[in-house]
Amino acid sequence: MRPTLYLHWTATPYDWIRPGHYHSIISGDGRVHRLHDYNVDLPAHTYGRNRNSVALSCACMGGVPDPWTQPPTDAQINSLCAEAAAVARSWGWGADQITVERVMTHAEAASNRDGRWMHDNYGPVIWGGTGEHWDLLQLDKNGSTVGGEQLRHRIQALFRASDARLEQEPLAFRGTTTIEARGDELSVQLDALGRSWALASDLLERYELPFAWDASHRRVLIGAMDVSPTFREDGVQAEVGWPLFEMSLQSGSAPVILRGILRTESDGDRAWCRVVEFAEEFGISVSFDPLRLGERRGG
Template sequence: MPATIYLHWAATPYDWVRPGHYHSIIAGDGTLHRLHAYTIDLPAHTWRRNSNAVALSCACMGGRPDPWSIPPTEAQLDAMCREAAEIARGWGWGEADITIERVMTHAEAASNRDGRWMHDNYGPVIWGGTGERWDFLQLRKGGPPSGGDELRQRIRAFLAGGGQPAPLVFRRSATMQVRGQELDVEIDEHGSSWARAADLLLRYEIPYAWEASRRRLLVGSLDVVPSFRADQVQPQVGWPLFEMTLLSGPAPVILRGILRDNRAWCRVLEFAEEFGISVSFEPFTLLERRGG
């Protein structure tokens, strides 16, 4: 199958985040949780359409008995469409490529609306289906059944450059002690310390490989369990993003960082917490890698 982006809702509360189901999940406040590399296939997000596909899902529509008591928020829809646009841009797509054949809601996929008859019609009843899946048939309760078209139009607008956030500002350069040696860092406008990811990995003798075409650092470590933290670096930082993933089957994302001066930078404290490195403060110092 050609590469396809599938747009889902998870039928959950706004704060639901679990790896394994979708590549990224967007919480109710618009926070994007990047869980798996977009280059790997996950097995169970869109029936019989999981190969060569990326699944983005909004944590919403989990109300009982009325799903619409937890509707998709504007922040979620905005974040999902912005992320879909970034994926499309990375694949070399333009606005004209954002078609139903390449970007589909689960409602559309369930009803084979792209013309590929992959399975029986388990989509919305109004499209002749059984009604089992109707993700984003509508974007609001009582709205028109044109959710897919509306979302694709938003994605095209982001691809055209609309609504780009201002880049995070870095205030000054500094040094800090990392494993008994000085390390160059940059301090951002919020006071957070950032370092080149490769410098940190080398300092702790953690093997890695850089995939420039995918903006990804592959880490070969068997003793890291990603926390999928809620404060993961978001697209709103305004810089191109990279991801650091484990070199394993589902390629779970350890953290996200930014590309600055053609180098991958990550937040120092986040790196330490993900890799089990002891930390002391006043002054901020990274010690040994102890785990836990």
């Protein structure tokens, strides 16, 4: 059975980022916070439809008493559509597959608008429902009630414009240097802002962290039991211009630890991550001038 992509809002403030509910949450500034691997099922995002599906949600509509005092921002809608397009493309879909049967708002899912009668209608009252969920029925206050169609059209447009998208230069490495990690030298690359990047495999091996590379899903599965994801607000975003990979814990809900970039090099694609971000996520002591990584907590 093909997967389904569900689009939500959280009915919270713009900065509400919590794991367990959605695979990714988009904060008010448009930043995508990847919380769970897209290849695992989460239990409770879309009633009766949680299997073989991915849930993306905008953190918004938390205004009291009027939710529209915190509407979806333009940045959120742009990022929601871009992330939906990226997920659909990773599944091998094209623009023609962006249909209500495959990409639905929670309002549409609640009202069984895909023609599958999965549950009683708890969607918008205008569609004969009880009104419990009307996520993205409208994209702005007093706007058209075809929010789902509007989103799908924007996602389709991203597919059709893929060859002309963002003529920006991908993040570039400007030079090579070495840092100290656990007392030994480690080769790293510097970007234009002076941030250090290292091969994810080099860092994981240096700290004896068990891992496995899942090429089909562009992820590194981490076997450590003493890591707690922090769901960083400054995580790597798609604007870097390279395909992204993620590190996920090997657990039932596969929480995402961090994201990095896949750069095509002479020996194939290599996974790079920011050194300081890696250290912070894995509890490694850091000192600067020069940059040194020490031991892990308790280690």
